[in-house]
Amino acid sequence: MTSSKFDLSLAISDNERTRPIIDGLVDVDGIRLLSTVLHPSEMFWRQLKFAEFDVSEMSLASLFIAASRGDFRWVAIPVFTMRRFFHTLAFVRDDRGIEGPADLKGKRVGVPEYQQTSAVWSRGIFQHAFGLDPRDVEWHMERMPDMSHGGATGFQPPAGIKLERIPPEKNIGSMLASGELDATVLYLNEPNLIDRSRMDLASVKVIRPLFRDVVAERRRYLRETGIYPINHTLVMRRELLERHPWIALNLQTAFQKAKDLVFRQTWGAMQPWIEAGNVNAADNLRQPPDPMPYGVKAARPVLEAIAQYLHEQGLTLSRVDIDSVFAPSTLDI
CATH class of the missing domain: 3.40.190.10 (Periplasmic binding protein-like II)
Structure with a gap:
């Protein structure tokens, strides 16, 4: 029943993969999301500055920079809402x-x-x-x-x-x-x-x-690299994860369902897939594989690359340990 669900505020950008969540076509088990749709530039500033939302899309670089400086208010969930070249x-x-x-x-x-x-x-x-x-x-x-x-x-x-x-x-x-x-x-x-x-x-x-x-x-x-760059991930308040560890995988599962739903219905119409599809078509690849998988295990080479670039460019004090940033229950996905 709706009354038994756990209310969480969500800040998210509107794209093909997130729209089933925003529109309520895909539910999160045990959770009712109170969604605010924002442009990423505004969203990340509001979350980093004021910590307004329980769950939000987040700049991967800013998340890693904050973590390298001891700010662990946020724990990441490997839902990658923005990937582009x-x-x-x-x-x-x-x-x-x-x-x-x-x-x-x-x-x-x-x-x-x-x-x-x-x-x-x-x-x-x-x-x-x-x-x-x-x-x-x-x-x-x-x-x-x-x-x-x-x-x-x-x-x-x-x-x-x-x-x-x-x-x-x-x-x-x-x-x-x-x-x-x-x-x-x-x-x-x-x-x-x-x-x-x-x-x-x-x-x-x-x-x-x-x-x-x-x-x-x-x-x-x-x-040449096998990398389809990741720009945004999902984060939640670390204090929420500590009190309710089940939230992380429930969110992960729901966002995966939303992406799977869109891929089945409009595989060729999504902008990131158009970009990757141009590449795959040139190499005679067909769906699957998924050009933008969710999950730490599936995306580890991409995550390690951005961690390396951040440290090389002097933006993180040390190279960020990927496993310290993402929810423990999501590391093997």
């Missing part, structure tokens, strides 16, 4: 002689937030695959300390990193259009409380994607 979403001005990531050396490059997971992945891939040291770039960050992930986790620019704050009256889009920036590793212009850019970059003829063939680069990266 974000390094292929960089934009450049076409008049700056930039043909690949290595050409960003010495350039002025925008980033919504230096510690965000997509930026960590991009810098790690640019360094390991293309030889671009993050210290050789002049970074310009849009988000201000009072409304950012880093403001809640004590972010300071790592040693050797040149980082400037974009003034409030400007943003990444306006500075790219004016020529004050040469490139950006990510562009977020969806309306939300955190990100200021609103310009449609497609309207600026001099701006183009860094990779002229983004699909080819996604194919290359996945073929």
Whole structure:
């Protein structure tokens, strides 16, 4: 009966894999979720800064950074709500002689937030695959300390990193259009409380994607590394897990059911699957396998890669132990 369920507040973004949870098509055994649908930029800031929700989607990088600094308020559940090849979403001005990531050396490059997971992945891939040291770039960050992930986790620019704050009256889009920036590793212009850019970059003829063939680069990266980058996971209050250990697997099971339901109904229509499907089609792969499995065991190589990049880039004090971050009952999934 509904009255016997355990109420938990949930902050989540709306996508194909989470919608069955949001719409109530998939229930969580023993739990009634009180859902708030938010843009990730706002959600992560609110959760890291104010701890508003019992369960929420969370930036993987910010979670690992917090844990490395002794903040264990959150325990992760290996439900990965965002996976994309974000390094292929960089934009450049076409008049700056930039043909690949290595050409960003010495350039002025925008980033919504230096510690965000997509930026960590991009810098790690640019360094390991293309030889671009993050210290050789002049970074310009849009988000201000009072409304950012880093403001809640004590972010300071790592040693050797040149980082400037974009003034409030400007943003990444306006500075790219004016020529004050040469490139950006990510562009977020969806309306939300955190990100200021609103310009449609497609309207600026001099701006183009860094990779002229983004699909080819996604194919290359996945073929050579086997990694489909994870950006977001699910977290819950650690105090809740300690009092009610059963919650973790019940949530894991429900979110897995939601994803399975969507995969059965609209396998080819999901944006992340489109990205991975481009790769798999090139290699004559068919469904299954699942291109974005949930679970620590299934995703361990990807999780270890982001932990490595975070430490290499000076954002975590030590390399985070994956098993210390995720709920113990989920480690063998």
